[in-house]
Amino acid sequence: MENEKIKNTALNEKAGISPPEIFSAAVVKNIQKFRKVQPSSEELVQGILSGNITALSRAITLVESTNPDHLAKANEVINACLPHANKSVRIGITGVPGVGKSTFIEAFGKHLTGLGKKVAVLAVDPSSTISHGSILGDKTRMEELVKDENAYIRPSASGDTLGGVARKTRETITLCEACGFDTIIIETVGVGQSETAVHSMVDFFLLLKIAGAGDELQGIKRGIMEMADAIVINKADGDNIRKAKLAKTEFNRALHLFPAKRSGWIPTTATCSAITQDGIPEVWETISKFIELTNGNDYFNVKRSEQNEYWMLETINEQLKLNFYNNSEIQTLLESNKKAVQNDEISPFAAAQILLEKYFKG
Template sequence: KRAKKTNPEHLVRQILAGNITALSQAITLVESKNNLHLKTANHIINNCLPHSGNSIRIGITGVPGVGKSTFIEALGNYLTTKNHRVAVLAVDPSSSITKGSILGDKTRMEDLVKNENAFIRPSASGDSLGGVAQHTRESIVLCEAAGYDVIIVETVGVGQSETAVHSMVDFFLLLKLAGAGDELQGIKRGIMEMADTIAINKADGDNLKAAKLAKVEFNRALHLYPLKVSRWQPKVVLCSALKNEGISDIWNVVKLYISQTKENNSFSDKRKEQNTYWFLQTINDALKQEFYSNSNIEIELQKRILQIENSKISPFTAARDLLQLYYSSKEI
């Protein structure tokens, strides 16, 4: 509604100068539902693109209670002492429903939020994972253009959000706990295969023994997977974010990963693939959206699913019928 007049060229210049207010403003435009805003956002992103990419993008996931915020705060603060500038983003499609978004409560990262070399942005709210993921993906470009050289993307792992985050980062870190009884519950299938490293958090005090055992087990499990294209063998590390232990070890693993994948070119190959992935994914999502929101289709779809469930029609015949209906309705 309050479509304030924005000068995109001015905003781009300010972002490139590292102005945090301009960066925040641009991200707000990216997340807007106002068409005028989106056009401006588009313009800004395309002008920031040539200045983006020069960063390490790290995805972090783990079940609630694993200590993600504390970990990100510890890692973020550590990195700023190493002269890095750190941006923390999030993909949480549930935030618009629950109203309780991750990173929404900035007090969760009290120290990091005060750190002038860190930029924290709560998850965009949105109706769909696709929308939220796109906003985060575009925000990465803006943050990089503003000079942030480490981008951390947090996800709580709702629905397919890990896949989305995995597809926008260079390095994917899975946080786990040991000594919590059944430490393997709650992690969705396939997540372990995505991980470039597993960090077992809260590996301190009475937990240390169990954590060490878990390390051996996870290492064994990770070795059962075939090597990734990058030829990187995923690692398992122990840490205690609360006690600030093991954080530098994890950063060393990240650095090792980056140097190894840059050497064999899989770093840039992966980024290219990710770009193409988002390009095609956006197209495919839009095509489906067009089809399934067609009013004729909406009515017929439920009918057909019932017929399929009652073995009245094969799924393929039903699909063919709906497609015919769709294309003929578009021709009129």
């Protein structure tokens, strides 16, 4: 009797039908077989130059790898792609978390692809310092742009580098340019110091702000404001329009306090809404004017030459650090010196000197 009552309620689970197969076993097998095959550097280069996105993605994965065995292969690919690179406009976009970077980039990217541009978005996602995991959710947030055949979104974990922008990001730009992308957008984590690294690898540096966040009066401070080629107040829609216009005026006043830029460009301020698309076309017009001006006075090429020199030195520093910590003798000595420093048996500076002397003598 009790069982009969349960059957007549909504709590009763009725027997359903078996769900259909959502994938083909044959297709899965082919994909697994394909992934096991490691293409040669020549095959990757040919794929990249022909615009193959799969080859581009695999080459970027190779560049990002920390496996020493992948380094030589990655360098071969990059060197072969280098003559076909340097034909794009590189745009750095930064702003604090919550300013709407991803939403802005999607709206901006869709506008560019509508103009016939090929857009590559290199989005850096914060990594946990504990688990080293990363959400890599940019493709989810940019759901319209990711479906655009003229756009490519590559989210990468920030790792332990400054804002996640390091050698891998710089070389990824080269690969994307060789693949035919004429507009490269780099989105930073927005943690503060990463902007310096982004500024050293882009042509135009865009700072996103939101009204009412208390930043207006801080605009007179040097640093990020001084690096910006344009400040755009995002989320200028609905009840926020008046606040955004007021913030624009305040930031515009602050920009006039800074010395003139070497490029001859006068930084601009603007408002936009990634939701309503208002102001998005004007952002690209501003960037186009900047490129026209800096190409005319040759600052564009001078800056890129300086950036190449900067990243050569950064790569040397990074490689020295990597070699130091991967040295087996140093690893053993490092552990004993760590304990000695923790127990106040030796100063951190003396311990560091011992390790460095051992490394260079070895």
